[in-house]
Amino acid sequence: MKKLFYLLLISLAVASCTMQPTKKTTYSINVNLQGLDEGTVYLQQRVNGEMIKLDSADAAIPISFKGNIEMAEVYYLGIKDKRGSIPVFVEAADIxxxxxxxxxxxxxITGSPAQDELKAFNEQTKTFSDQLQNLYGEYRTANQAQNEELKGQLEKQMDAIQAEKVEFTFKYVTENKASIVASFIAYQNNYDFDLSQLDSIASGFDPSIEQSVYVQLLKERVATLQSVAIGKKYIDFTMNNTADVPVLFSSLIKGKYTLIDFWAAWCGPCRGENPNVVAVYNDYKDKGFDVIGISLDQSKDKWLEAIEADKLTWNHLSDLQYWNSAAAKLYGVNSIPHSILIDGEGIIIAKNLRGTALRNKIAELLD
Structure with a gap:
């Protein structure tokens, strides 16, 4: 009898060790939007830049989505035939x-701690955003008045505030290494960091969130930027020219200093920079300087119209895939204008030279 009692105690002890609390992985999202009486609401996930529909609901009845999720991630609520969407941090919770x-x-949005964290961060950085927006309004006015002195002063102020914002964001993500929200913030702002900063961010997150989609995207971003860093050779690719003929990029490289210029007809800053590039090209094209334009347009007609209107007389390539441009992805381009300068051996020697910086660099190399 005593032996049976001890066996029972042992079995209970083993059970207490093995029956650990099960981690909740289910989420529910309840939606109540006034004025939405009919139509279809979609729950979507962004994958490789595309919105993938995960679920849908009829707006005529109470809208609710349920599912399973291992790690918190931003999903998007879209409404059929209505522009815009609602981003929401989905996690194992009732939202x-x-x-x-x-x-x-x-x-x-309530019920999601991750959403609360993101909201708090956005509120902390709102001061920077508001200041930048106000200064940009002043800058546009100064630009219309052709007040170059005031424009220069405003540019310095905007650069200083932007630098503060970047410093604040970097500090936040590096001090919250176990936060998926911090990894999301880092990825959303990755264009603000140089390669060394981005590498330290991507490699510094806690192992507990290693498999987060945002940590993985950051690591992919670092790998891409490392492959096209200054000192690396350009990466070859094939893309159609303006006559829809596939062209091997390397066939256009003629041993000259070449500016690879990522732009688009719809990009205002790109169009504003084009006269500077044209002027430098015209002055140095016979001295060993060339330009190759890579367009992120979708409309071929608008692309061609912009080439003619801006007098861009160099070679042009595009797959007309907008931000899904194969060349842009290859070179890690996520904002335009974006330019890469290579030397006669095809080695990347500079990036994003604009205005006088481009002219000064080409003059240094060829005068």
């Missing part, structure tokens, strides 16, 4: 979204 159909940006 509620309330608001009005006509003000999707002002909806209230």
């Amino acid at each position: 509620n979204i309330t608001g009005h159909i006509d003000s999707l940006r002002q909806v209230e």
Whole structure:
């Protein structure tokens, strides 16, 4: 009898060791948008730049989505035939979204700690964003008045505030290494960091969030930028020219200093920079300087119209895939204008030289 009692105690002890609390992986999202009486609401996930529909619901009945998720991730609520979407940090929780159909940006999201963390961060950085927006308004006015002195002063102020914002963001993500929200913030702002900063961020997250989609994307971003860093040789690719003929990029490289210029007809800053590039090209094309334009356009007609209007007389390539441009992905381009300068051996020697910086560099090399 005593032996049986001890066996029972042992079995209970083993059970207490093995029956650990099960981690919750289910989420529910309840949506209540005033003014939304009909139509279809979609729950979407962004994968490789594309929105993938995960679920849908009829707006005529109470809208609710349920599913499983291992790690917190931003999903998007879209409404059929309505522009815009509602980003929401989805995690294993009961999440509620309330608001009005006509003000999707002002909806209230409760129940998600990750969403709360992101909201708090955005509130902390709002001061920077507001200051930059106000200064940019002043800059546009100064530009219209052709007040170059004031433009220069405003540019310095904007650069200083942007630098503060970047420093604040870098500090936040590096001090919150176990936060998936921090990895999301880092990825959303990756273009603000230089390669060494981005590498330290991507490699510094806690192992507990190693498999987060945002940590993985950051590591992929670092690998891409390392492959096209200054000192590396350009990467070859094939893309159609303006006559829809596939062209091997390397066939256009003629041993000259060559500016690889990523731009688009719809990009205002690109069009504003084009006269500078044209002027430098015209002055140095016979001395060993060339330009190859890579367009992120979607409309061929608008692409060709912009080439003619801006007098861009160099070679041009595009797959007309917008931000899914194969060349842009290859070179890690996520904002335009973006340029890469290579030497006669095809080695990358500079990036994003604009205005006088481009002219000064080419003059240094060829005068």
